[in-house]
Amino acid sequence: MPALRRLAALTAASTCVASLTLPITTSPPAAADPCSVTAASAPAARSATPGAAPSLTLPKFPVLHLPIGRKPAPKTTPAEAAKADAAVAPETEARAAAAPPASGATIVDTVVGPDPSFYKRFGISGADLGIMWDNGYSGAQRQVLIAFGDTFGNCSLQDQEWRKNTLFRSSSRDLANGLSVANPVPGDKFGGSPVRADRPNFSRQVIQSLNLAATEVTVIPTAGISVGTRQYVNFMSVSQWGAPGQWSTNFSAVAVSDDNGETWTVPATSIRPSWFNTVPGVTFVWGDQNFQMGAYLRHNGYVYAYGTGAGRGGMPFLSRVTENAVADKSAYEYYTPFGWLKGFPFLAIQVVWAPGSEMSVAWNDHLKKFVMLYTNTVSDVVMRTADKPEGPWSSAKTIVTSTAVPGGIYAPYIHPWSSGDDLYFTLSRWSDYSTLLMHTTLG
Secondary structure, eight states: OOOOOOOOOSSTTOOOOOOOOSOGGGSOOOSOOTTTOOGGGSOOTTOSSOOOOOOOOOOOSOGGGOOGGGSOOOOSOHHHHHHHHHOOOSOHHHHTOOOOOBOOOEEEEEEESSOHHHHHHHSOSEEEEEEEEEOOOOGGGOOEEEEEEEEEOOTTSTTTTOBSOEEEEEOOOOGGGOOOOOOOOTTOTTSSSOOBTTBTTSOOOOSOOOOOSSOOOEEEEEEEEEETTEEEEEEEEEEEEOSTTOEEEEEEEEEEESSTTSSOBOOGGGOEESSTTSSTTSOOOTTGGGGSEEEEEEETTEEEEEEEOSSSOOOOEEEEEEGGGTTOGGGOEEEETTEEEETOGGGOOOSSSSOOOSOEEEEETTTTEEEEEEEOTTSOEEEEEESSTTOOOOOOEEEEOTTTSOSOEEEEEEOTTOOTTEEEEEEEETTTTEEEEEEEEBO
16 A cells, blocks of 8 residues: 555644555554444333443454444543543534433434344444435435445455445434334335346445545545435545555545436546545645535525534534535635635634534524534544524533443434434444444433
């Protein structure tokens, strides 16, 4: 593997990723192997008090597929994390913002994981992320789409049936009783998952590699949104996994689907290289390194796109674009000290002064505020609120501790059909490489 490039910082507080010093062949051993976790070792659904993480062995799947960078790794002490959670943007009004009221969260269901039923129906023994958004359809066709990252299947095969990403569709509204996914049907764009006719019980990869970079280990979704019935997914091209919590990217881009996620295209106008010369023929624009991962939010005719650099060390920046131009990066405005400015990503400023990667943001009608979820520097899930997408954002409240749900948790993504004082979200767990449905009650 070639040496990783160093991403320079715009300011001392920049979220750009520093160069990684360990090549992938010498990364620390993973604590999770979806191909060695049995159904018996996976916690039962609806367990409010999760048991200890299962005893695991070293991974067997190919090293290039090992997403070691996604393994949660606390980067600070609890005291340092508390200081970061209390940090807000430097406006006077923000300093007085209190942490949002919420109870501790509990596990409701397993969305996907090492249960034989998931392999029988979808050919999946493990997958992470579970990014959710409303598909924009109406009536019986209205669904929540759920995008996963690296996905594994039959562990007895050499490649463990690895896919870079997969997609589920769900119509579940009674989330207190779990999240159900219908069986897939070849050619049915409202079936439970996109599949091929020759493998009707095997969720296929939906976003393909663009083959633009010399080294690419995977293609992972980071955000999803619909405008009308057109689906948009922001994704990152990962060039190399580093130590836990660290990875580098070649670029980010936007995939577009007009058939409810069955097929996807990637407009060249959406590609954001992470550095100079990472994508031949595409010019790097300073500031785009801070928009390699994202979170989408629709509000007042705009799609707001929060951005962080690769890995989990980045503070979130903010951009927005009119709803008809999501895949055109030249149309984006950036939140800067001078207000909203188009075409100047290098002027964008952090809207939260704490690391907040793998985040999600949504309007909450119960609180009458925008809600942001992410994992902090000790791998606890925290929540902030704000009256406007750009903030000022409140201090953070912990709603899931890494000890309450052991095994390494990350990537909390809000369910768009949460209602009343019930907030549902997915949460990835590294130890059994599963995606959980969580619930918390808002004050």
